[in-house]
Amino acid sequence: MLTAAEMQRTESTFEQIPIIDLTPAHSSSPEARRELADLIRDACVNVGFFYVSNHSIPERVINTAIDGAKRFFALSTEEKMQLDIHASTNYKGYTALLAENTDPNNAGDLHEGFDIGPEGSSDAGKLPKTDAPMTGGNVWPSEKTIPGFKEDVLEYYESALNLGRTLFPLFAMALDLEEDFFTDKTQNSAAILRLLHYPPQEAKTSEKVIGIGAHTDYECFTLLYQDASGGLQVQNANGRWIDAVPIPGTIVVNLGDQFARWTNDTFKSTPHRAINASGSERYSIPLFFGTDYDVLLEPIRTCVSETNPPKYPVVQAGEYVRSRLEATYQ
Ligand SMILES: O=C(O)CCC(=O)C(=O)O
């Protein structure tokens, strides 16, 4: 008999992104968790992207966060620029339209964003420089400007963090490691949440200005809520752009470069981009879930062999993310 993973087998030339039901993640049966980890392994090795259903982020929490994003981006440019990310020492705050350029071949991204990290850790000055991008307080609009915004966004942040914590043991099983392999490496996870707003892209906009240019993410994995507009595209091994169509009730999970490096490319960090051709405003919320910044990304033992030697120099996780953030916001 074929296992679920064998029946749902993907390929690197995928035309569709697999959907994985996360219900067995909480099962007391090791076999059920193993079967789920096999599905996740297949998606990670071939696609680098999958949708999760039954992901446990309540719909209400998603809706209030999206509503918060709408209220935030509706503020005047002047109000938003008071929180300019370029004025922050730790990459928190507001990114204006075209202020970011994810694909160096492009001329700017047609989105605006608002970034937060862990709330309440404002001791960045005492920490080594490599820790700076993740630590330090967030900046918020005043409570009077958008009542309830901070609470709503932080509630989503906590829910998404919980989902991320559910996934690490499954990724560990998928790599034939002990289930708790990542636990001591993700005690102070560097998780950056972005609220994103993509104005509708007019047909005449140059090809060098799209919602977000082709890129790979920096951390271990990203949990992405996207609204119903559509526009996210994922590049397969043939170079074709495959639509990651919005599927109600799901969150998109994609792997990032920390995981690709750590797993010696066993897990794929797949290029993706977004073009909002819907004719209306698009909102999305990625949460970039990384390992603790002091972890050395030495190739994981099950991912190297004599015939598969290490492909990347060893870097410290925080140092790696810092270098990518610096390049993005220079
Ligand atoms: O908005 C999206 O669908 C994708 C966003 C993204 O890829 C990113 O922020 O890294």
Ligand SMILES: [Fe+2]
């Ligand atoms: Fe991305």
